Amino acid sequence: MAWFTHQTVIAMYGYRLDFYPRLVGTEAFWAGEMPYSPALTERIQIGMFGAVLSAGEDEQRVAHPAYSFVLLAPLILLPDDVALALWASFQFLAFLIIPFVWFDLVGWKPRPWITIALLLGLVFAFRYPMISYVLGQFVGIMLLSISAGIWCLVRGKPGWAGVVFVFATMPPSFGAPLVVLVLLREVLYRRWRAALVFTGVMSLLFVITLLRIGWWLPEWFANLSAYQEYANPQLAGDLLPSVLQPIFFAAVIGIGIWTLWRTRLISGQEGIVNFTCIVLIMLLLLLPITGSYYLAFLIPILIVSAWRMTQRTTMRLHMGTLFIVVLLSPWLHLSITDGARYQFLTMPLLAALLWWMTQRGSTPNARAPVSRP
Numbered sequence: 001m002a003w004f005t006h007q008t009v010i011a012m013y014g015y016r017l018d019f020y021p022r023l024v025g026t027e028a029f030w031a032g033e034m035p036y037s038p039a040l041t042e043r044i045q046i047g048m049f050g051a052v053l054s055a056g057e058d059e060q061r062v063a064h065p066a067y068s069f070v071l072l073a074p075l076i077l078l079p080d081d082v083a084l085a086l087w088a089s090f091q092f093l094a095f096l097i098i099p100f101v102w103f104d105l106v107g108w109k110p111r112p113w114i115t116i117a118l119l120l121g122l123v124f125a126f127r128y129p130m131i132s133y134v135l136g137q138f139v140g141i142m143l144l145s146i147s148a149g150i151w152c153l154v155r156g157k158p159g160w161a162g163v164v165f166v167f168a169t170m171p172p173s174f175g176a177p178l179v180v181l182v183l184l185r186e187v188l189y190r191r192w193r194a195a196l197v198f199t200g201v202m203s204l205l206f207v208i209t210l211l212r213i214g215w216w217l218p219e220w221f222a223n224l225s226a227y228q229e230y231a232n233p234q235l236a237g238d239l240l241p242s243v244l245q246p247i248f249f250a251a252v253i254g255i256g257i258w259t260l261w262r263t264r265l266i267s268g269q270e271g272i273v274n275f276t277c278i279v280l281i282m283l284l285l286l287l288p289i290t291g292s293y294y295l296a297f298l299i300p301i302l303i304v305s306a307w308r309m310t311q312r313t314t315m316r317l318h319m320g321t322l323f324i325v326v327l328l329s330p331w332l333h334l335s336i337t338d339g340a341r342y343q344f345l346t347m348p349l350l351a352a353l354l355w356w357m358t359q360r361g362s363t364p365n366a367r368a369p370v371s372r373p
Helices: 001-015 022-028 038-049 066-069 073-077 080-103 110-123 126-135 140-154 157-167 170-190 193-213 219-228 245-262 266-285 292-310 318-337 339-360
Strands: none
Touching: 001 080, 001 126, 022 038, 022 066, 022 073, 022 170, 022 193, 066 073, 066 193, 073 080, 080 110, 080 126, 080 140, 080 292, 110 126, 110 292, 110 318, 126 140, 126 170, 126 292, 140 157, 140 170, 140 266, 140 292, 157 193, 170 193, 170 266, 245 266, 245 292, 266 292, 266 339, 292 318, 292 339, 318 339
């Protein structure tokens, strides 16, 4: 896969992948340099585009926290083009593995043709995983880390969950809130180990960064602030008329909390699956998103919805139609003038409707498997 990526994606785009600034930042970190300096930003721009960019363009500053460079250290042992190809390949392979993790989480063994159809639909037709792969983004690794961490919690391995969750926070803007909420749920159920291990590993990584480059937080916050300006993050509610925005945010928070409260008594496997799906939808609607590839976080909702459809005796046609609409909607957004902006609002709402329909819309099949405790 890495060879194929090197011969196609890298040959076409060169170093103009989103991962390249992080790779250069990792190299600078382990060389003892401050990865947030203007000089390093210019080095990144020259490596990606062959020249220093003009003011106001996407500056490609290093905007990831320094602890992520500790986790990425093995990649700097390779030539840059090989490391980029390998990283992009990791994203693609992660999206192939994620469905199987969720199959096991919900106790579903789909028939081979259903498995193949879901893989083709979720990885290729859904578009967002392929965007993440081609751009060399982090979303595949983040979602796989979150999925694997939840799997560890369900399987009674909270220590490993705490370790795996660390990899979901390399870009902390989306992964960190999700991980914190999952761990907070564990703490509320008086299960402390995952949170303690996660805190311990993060503290160790932070100490390593201090020993390597010193106090880096002010420089990182400065780069992060600048990144928010030129990356133009999209907030779902901003796509609505200003008079409706407060109502929208209040409704998302209110309905989300009410739904979580309704499912609080569901414990074990089913409880954490429901919790994760609800929180994913809420975060996509409430947090600023810097790229459409983050909508790949809807994949768990789609898998859980598909599983529930197989257990229902009514409304299967309606649910199946909506499922296909959600899969193909990214392409519809692209075909409409200025429609791509609205995918940040409509895609999570469509997924939320599908999740609600499959949970509430019909009578469960008597032959449906019972969730494992």
